[in-house]
Amino acid sequence: MLTFILKRLGFALITLICVLTLVFLVVRILPGDPALVILGDQASPDSVAALRDRLGLNDPILVQYASFLGRALQGDLGNSMVTGRPVTSEILNVLPYTLELTFAALVLGTVLGVPAGVWAAVRRNRIPDYLMRLVSLIGLSLPAFVAAIILMMVFAIHFGWFPVISAGNAETLTERLRQMALPTLALALIMMAYITRVTRSAMLEVLSQDFVRTARAKGVSPSRVVWTHALGNCLIPITTVVGLYLGILIGNSVLTEIVFSRPGLGKLILTALTQRDYTLLQGMIVVYTLMVVVVNLATDLTYGLLDPRIQYK
C-alpha cells in the first residue's frame, strides 16, 4: 500500500514537471504582452520597457525557465505580475470559496443522485424512471450559467429568499449558508444528473445478475437486495464518476462563479489568462495538476475500501 502511494506520488512529480514545462512554454507562445495589459494603452514606451525588464520578460527564455522551475520546486510560485501579491496567497485567498462550493455541491449531488438513480433502476420503464431520466437530461443539457440565472431570477429576485451576490461579509453561519445555497444548487444539479445516470445504468446491470436472483430466492427483503447487495456492487462506477467529476467541478465552476459573483479558482484563472499574468497562470496550473493527482489517488484508494478484492501493488 505504502509502496503504491509512493510510486503514484513519484509519477505525480514527473507529471508535474512535464506540465510545468508545457505551461511555461504555452503562456509565452500565447500572443499578448503582459506589460501592455498591465500598463494600458496610454503608457509611455519607456515605462513599458522598464516594466518588461522588472518582470524579467527580457531575460533569455532558458534563464526564465530555470529560475521558474527552481523556485517552483522549492514551493515558491513567485508574485503575480498584475497585483504584485504572492501567487500562493492569491490562490489561497480564493481556494476556500472553491472548495466549499465544490464539496457542498458534491455532497448534495450524491445524496440526491444515488437514490434517484436507484429508484429509476428499480422502477425501470415506469413513471419514476421516465421522470428521473428527464430530470437528469435537463441537468446535463442545461448550461450551468442558464441554470444559475434561472435560479437567481426565481429565488433571489422574485421570492427574495437568497442574495444575488453570493460572497463576502457573512457574519453568521445562516447568512453564509444563505449565500451558498443557490450556487451550490446550480452545481449540484449537474452533479446529480451525472450520478443519477451512472447509478441507474450500473444498477440495471447488477440487478440482472445471478447473485441478485439468488438473494431474492433466498427470501432476502427487497429493500436489502437493492440497497445492500446491488448498490454495494455499483459503488465502483459511481466513485469513478464522482472522482472524475470532482476534478471537472473544481476547474469548471467559472461560469457559476461569474454569475453568482463569487471569487474562485475558475474566475482567477480566467482573469490571469485575459491579463496574461504568466506567473499566476503557471502557479494555478501547478495547483490544478496537484488537485487532479490527489483526487485520482484518493479515488484509487477508495476502490480498495469499497472492494476488498482490490490489492495495491
Next chain:
Amino acid sequence: MITKLMRTGLAAGLLAATALTAVPALAQQTTLTLGADAADIGSLDPHFASSTSDRTLAAWVFGGLVRFQPGSTDPAGIEPDLAESWESTDDKLEWTFHLRQGVQWQGGYGEVTADDVVFSIEKAMNPDTSAFSGDYAAVDSVEAVDPYTVKVTLKNQIPSVLGILANYAGGFIVSKAAYEERGESFARNPIGFGPFELDSVEPGVSATFKGHADYFRGAPQLESVVYRFLTSSSARDLAFVSGEIDASKGLADKQWLARSSAIEGAAVDIFDPAELSLLNINVTQAPFDDIKVRQAVAHAVNPDIFVQYRGPEFTRPGKSVIPSNNLGFSEDVGMYEYDPEASKALLEEAGYGDGLTVKMLASQLNSLESNALLLQSLFEEAGITLELEPVEHATWHQMIRQDLSPLVQYGAARFPVADVYLTQFFHSDSAIGAPGQVTNFSHCSVADDQIEAARVETDPVKQLALWKEAQELIVKEVCAVPMAEVAQVWVRKAALDWGYELKGAMSLGPVVTEATHFTE
C-alpha cells in the same frame, strides 16, 4: 461571448422581474455600495492605475495640485485642489504653485508639503515608477521653494501644464513617507489626501473605503464605500434590482438603457469622456496606399448607423478624428459624406470595379465585435467585402501593434486637449514600429508640422487654428474614418446624490466626494 449569451438570455426575464419586484424602501444610509466591472484591484498606485476600475478608485483616494471640477472633464474649468493659487512667468516655462496649509494625509501621515509634491511629480516622470512618464517629457525640474511652495520648470511649452498636474493619471500626489515605507506594496496600501481611504480588500469580492475624517474640504458625509467586484453585467443588473448595490456600471446598449430606466427609483447617468471609435487605415499597405481606396472607405462609413444601433442617448456620430470634448476639436473639418455610390465609383477608378476584398483583425470584445459587424454591412453596400478575423482581445492588442491588420478599429478617450489624441494617433513619432510607438496605426504623417507647431503656440487662437488644420489634413488624407463616440454609463438609486451633477469624470467612473450622500 459568455456575457453576451447571458445578456441575451437574461434580457426578457429581467424585464419581467423588474415589473414584479419593488425596490425596498430606503432608510437613511451612510454606506454606499457600488457594482464594478472588474475582477479585483490591479494597482492603486495612481501612477500605475490604468484600468477603468483602478482609475475610478484612484480618484477617491488621491488628489492633485489642481483638479477637474467634480462631474466635468472640461480642462478650462480646472480649479484649485492642493494648490490654492499659482502663477507662471510670461514665457510660460516657470510655474509656481502655492499650497494650501494644513492638508492632512490619510492614516496619520501628517501634513501634505511641497516635498510630497516634488516627490510625486518626479515619481510620475520616472518610467520605472510610472506608466505615464511620457506625459512629463517637457518637465525640466521640480523644486520645493519652501514647505508650501513648489516650482515647476519646463524645457518647452506644452498645451496644458495644469492638465498634467491635475487629479488624473500622473498628476495624483502620493505621500512620500508612506511610499518610501511601503515600497511596492503601496499599490495595495495607498495613502493619499482625497476624501476616502482604503480600509480593506477582500480579494475577488470587494474593496472597502472609509471616509477620511481630516479631509481638507470637510469630513465625507458617507461613512464608507463598498466597491463590489461583479464582472458579469447581468449579475450587476440583478444585484441592483434586488437592492444589494446602490449604483453600478452599466452597458452602452439600447436594451440595457430601456431595462434600467424602467426600474422604479432608478436614475441613469450618462457622462464624458465619450470614447471615439476610429477606423484607422494603414496608408502604407496595399490596397490602402491608394488614396482612392481610402476615400472609398470613407464614403462607405455612415456614423449614424452606429448611433442608431447603440442608442442616441449615449452615442454621438463621429464628426472629426478627435473626440468632441477635446479642446481644439472642430466640427467643420471636411468629412467625406456617406455615399456608397461614390465609393463604388472610386473603387472603379482605382481598378477594383469587380469589387474589393479586405481583411481586418477583430477583437472579440463585445462592443468592438458589434461595431465590426456593422462596418461589414456598410462595406458590403459600397462594394467592399470585409473579411473579419476574430481574435481574443489581448492577442488583438498585440497583433495590431505589429501592423498585422491594415484596418484597425480603435476606441479611446484621452486627456481632453487635442494635442494628446493627435500626437498618439496621427504623429509619425507614434507610428507602429517607431521608437516612440503609441497608437498611430495608420502611419499618418501629414499633420506632423501642425501638431508640433500647435504644441508650442502661445496664442490660443492660432493654436486652435493649427489643430483645426491638422484635423482637416488627416481627414483629407483618410488616415482614419470617424465612426461614433460612446459615453460612460452608470445606473444609481435616485436617492443617491453624487454631490454634483455627473456630466463627466476623467477617472471613467463616478467620483465619490465628501458631498456624496443619500437623500432618504
